[in-house]
Amino acid sequence: MTRRRFIADEVSGDRAALVGEHAGHLVRVLRARVGQEFDIATGDVVRRGRVASVGDGRVEFELGEEVSSVGLAEITLVLAVFKFDRMEWAIEKCTELGVSRIVPVIARRTDSHLAAASAKRVERWRRIARQASEQSRRAAPPEIAVPIKLAEALTLQVALRIVLAESEERTLLRDVVRPDASGGAVALAVGPEGGWTDDESQSFGQAGWISASLGNTILRAETAAMAATAVVASELYSL
Numbered sequence: 473m474t475r476r477r478f479i480a481d482e483v484s485g486d487r488a489a490l491v492g493e494h495a496g497h498l499v500r501v502l503r504a505r506v507g508q509e510f511d512i513a514t515g516d517v518v519r520r521g522r523v524a525s526v527g528d529g530r531v532e533f534e535l536g537e538e539v540s541s542v543g544l545a546e547i548t549l550v551l552a553v554f555k556f557d558r559m560e561w562a563i564e565k566c567t568e569l570g571v572s573r574i575v576p577v578i579a580r581r582t583d584s585h586l587a588a589a590s591a592k593r594v595e596r597w598r599r600i601a602r603q604a605s606e607q608s609r610r611a612a613p614p615e616i617a618v619p620i621k622l623a624e625a626l627t628l629q630v631a632l633r634i635v636l637a638e639s640e641e642r643t644l645l646r647d648v649v650r651p652d653a654s655g656g657a658v659a660l661a662v663g664p665e666g667g668w669t670d671d672e673s674q675s676f677g678q679a680g681w682i683s684a685s686l687g688n689t690i691l692r693a694e695t696a697a698m699a700a701t702a703v704v705a706s707e708l709y710s711l
């Protein structure tokens with residue numbers, strides 16, 4: 473039987489702990505008790521953890537041997553801010569698919585109210601990503617940056633930078649992710665509802681980003697993010 477995996481909130485030597493609501497879920501839902509074993513992610517490694525104590529808002533583990541874990545591709549998802557419920561779904565699913573970093577971006581077509589409120593949503597996005605990471609047995613959640621303006625995102629230093637564009641008619645995403653171009657690291661930009669403006673698309677091109685398409689179908693922003701992440705992850709893992 474596969475052991476459940478949790479990402480430790482605190483680590484000190486051969487001890488780790490979950491605290492707060494994180495611990496509460498383990499206690500209330502999974503009925504954690506002393507002696508139970510789980511996989512505990514402690515940064516770059518995963519170790520077997522035996523529950524040592526269960527308290528109010530705190531579960532402590534004794535850490536044992538290291539557990540093998542699969543490394544993830546380096547995928548930075550530059551995600552224009554859109555409706556929060558749909559964006560949260562995209563963050564959850566793209567985490568499960570293996571993105572290593574998510575950079576929320578305020579685009580020209582991002583609703584002004586969403587743009588103003590986006591910074592306050594970061595901690596919630598991080599909690600969602602951590603929960604999705606534990607569910608999908610990742611060793612660590614993706615980094616989620618504070619929202620930035622598009623001009624800042626254009627300068628990301630990644631070997632292969634791709635922007636999804638509805639106007640692109642010739643270049644498909646799967647044909648762009650090549651071993652000689654990516655070096656195993658890709659930045660993928662997905663626009664808001666309504667897509668990137670012409671000025672934004674031009675800015676991507678001037679900054680050296682490659683324009684690519686997922687095909688002729690027009691997708692919702694969250695669907696495009698998930699589909700594109702799946703394509704890139706599949707190509708990188710096959711290199």
